Amino acid sequence: MTAAPIIRMRGVVKRFGLFTALDGVTLDVAEGETLVVIGPSGSGKSTLIRCINRLESHDEGDVVVDGHTVSDKRQLALVRAEVGMVFQSFNLFPHLTVLRNVAIAPVRVRGLGWAEAEARAEKLLARVGLQAQIRKFPAQLSGGQQQRVGIARALAMEPKILLFDEPTSALDPEMVGEVLDVMQTLARTGVTMVVVTHEMGFARRVADRILFMDAGRVVEEGPPKTLFDAPRDPRLRGFLQAILSH
Amino acid sequence: MSIFDTFLNWKVFIGTLPLLLSGLWITVGLGLTAIVLGLVGGLGLVLLRLYGLLPLRALAIGYIDVFRSVPVLVLLIVVYYALPFVGLRLTAFWAATLALSLVSAAYSAEILRAGIEGVARGQFEAARALGFGAVRQMSDIILPQAVKLVIPPLTSNAINVMKDTALASVVAMPDLLKQATQAQALAANPTPLIGAAAIYIVMLLPLVRLVGLFETRLNRRAR
Numbered sequence: 001m002t003a004a005p006i007i008r009m010r011g012v013v014k015r016f017g018l019f020t021a022l023d024g025v026t027l028d029v030a031e032g033e034t035l036v037v038i039g040p041s042g043s044g045k046s047t048l049i050r051c052i053n054r055l056e057s058h059d060e061g062d063v064v065v066d067g068h069t070v071s072d073k074r075q076l077a078l079v080r081a082e083v084g085m086v087f088q089s090f091n092l093f094p095h096l097t098v099l100r101n102v103a104i105a106p107v108r109v110r111g112l113g114w115a116e117a118e119a120r121a122e123k124l125l126a127r128v129g130l131q132a133q134i135r136k137f138p139a140q141l142s143g144g145q146q147q148r149v150g151i152a153r154a155l156a157m158e159p160k161i162l163l164f165d166e167p168t169s170a171l172d173p174e175m176v177g178e179v180l181d182v183m184q185t186l187a188r189t190g191v192t193m194v195v196v197t198h199e200m201g202f203a204r205r206v207a208d209r210i211l212f213m214d215a216g217r218v219v220e221e222g223p224p225k226t227l228f229d230a231p232r233d234p235r236l237r238g239f240l241q242a243i244l245s246h
Numbered sequence: 247m248s249i250f251d252t253f254l255n256w257k258v259f260i261g262t263l264p265l266l267l268s269g270l271w272i273t274v275g276l277g278l279t280a281i282v283l284g285l286v287g288g289l290g291l292v293l294l295r296l297y298g299l300l301p302l303r304a305l306a307i308g309y310i311d312v313f314r315s316v317p318v319l320v321l322l323i324v325v326y327y328a329l330p331f332v333g334l335r336l337t338a339f340w341a342a343t344l345a346l347s348l349v350s351a352a353y354s355a356e357i358l359r360a361g362i363e364g365v366a367r368g369q370f371e372a373a374r375a376l377g378f379g380a381v382r383q384m385s386d387i388i389l390p391q392a393v394k395l396v397i398p399p400l401t402s403n404a405i406n407v408m409k410d411t412a413l414a415s416v417v418a419m420p421d422l423l424k425q426a427t428q429a430q431a432l433a434a435n436p437t438p439l440i441g442a443a444a445i446y447i448v449m450l451l452p453l454v455r456l457v458g459l460f461e462t463r464l465n466r467r468a469r
């Protein structure tokens with residue numbers, strides 16, 4: 001890596017009571033990179049990306065995003081303004097229309113006017129194929145559509161970094177594709193993406209780099225080809241076997 | 247004398263109706279003022295209770311517990327008859343408004359807390375991840391959902407406040423009940439009392455029914 005990393009984690013430890021979710025994670029993510037994080041459940045993948053925008057506060061180590069230290073209250077606001085997040089359970093705002101879901105953060109956080117924010121939201125929703133649904137409420141949409149709104153909502157803040165926390169795990173199988181397609185298109189736009197997923201096909205196609213985690217540590221990392229075709233660590237081999245055998 | 251002459255005397259009712267109605271407006275004014283002030287106070291209390299600094303939290307909990315334990319009538323009499331000893335003399339209207347609002351704020355706070363705690367964690371996380379500050383997160387994302395969840399108990403509380411306005415008659419407030427007892431004395435006939443009871447029921451029964459409807463609707467949606 002030549003340029004300074006846009007995400008820099010050093011010796012990050014996160015404990016939940018007696019359980020250590022992250023056990024000294026050190027990680028650099030380059031600007032524009034698509035990093036896919038894989039690993040068994042409970043390995044700390046979600047905790048890792050939730051520490052990047054401080055939905056979880058880490059106990060030890062440093063997390064620096066685009067030069068801002070996330071544990072500093074004032075700098076955290078800057079971090080959150082430029083890091084978008086897409087959640088497993090969508091977390092759309094049920095009391096707002098699809099259009100408002102996408103427009104509200106630019107208005108309330110960036111101080112944009114409603115007219116301008118809604119015009120931009122409309123364009124974003126068209127980009128994810130939902131121009132016909134903008135007046136509906138989230139509950140009236142399918143899971144796949146809801147998650148595409150979730151992506152548009154994150155994009156509305158024009159983030160430099162997008163975090164995806166198992167974005168397709170709550171979807172019916174036939175809707176996974178439409179969400180992954182949107183994500184694949186995004187990866188080509190140069191935004192930095194950190195994706196926690198179990199979709200190995202997506203990881204292989206889209207990732208610049210794969211991170212395999214187990215028991216709160218980064219066990220192995222590298223380009224998808226190396227990781228999938230020549231895994232070194234026995235834990236990674238076991239994980240790939242289990243996940244690819246069906 | 248028949249029942250109709252004694253309790254349901256039409257002529258007495260018509261004769262005393264203007265007096266009853268003048269009391270009704272005071273009852274409604276008192277009730278609505280106390281409901282609004284109680285909601286505003288309750289919102290302040292619940293925010294302190296959930297997000298305030300530790301000593302303020304303890305203070306809010308103390309307030310809520312005390313004012314949920316004190317009978318409104320006792321509080322009203324304290325406010326009206328005891329506060330003048332420390333130089334604070336309130337009119338009957340404001341004494342009643344104060345007593346009702348203080349108690350209603352405690353109940354509203356507890357109801358709103360249940361609502362806020364009923365909003366999914368993911369909603370807070372989504373708002374925070376988008377960069378919302380604490381105030382905007384509350385006003386734009388959490389409260390609209392929280393209030394919707396607790397509309398039935400909030401309405402029940404409003405009904406209780408409306409009913410408790412009748413207590414104001416003990417501090418000589420010319421509300422519906424006071425005017426009815428006055429009219430009964432004047433007419434030497436209990437019909438105005440029956441009339442007042444009927445007016446309370448006509449005013450509040452639709453709200454009671456509404457709460458029932460809200461609850462069945464919420465239950466059906468929860469399933």
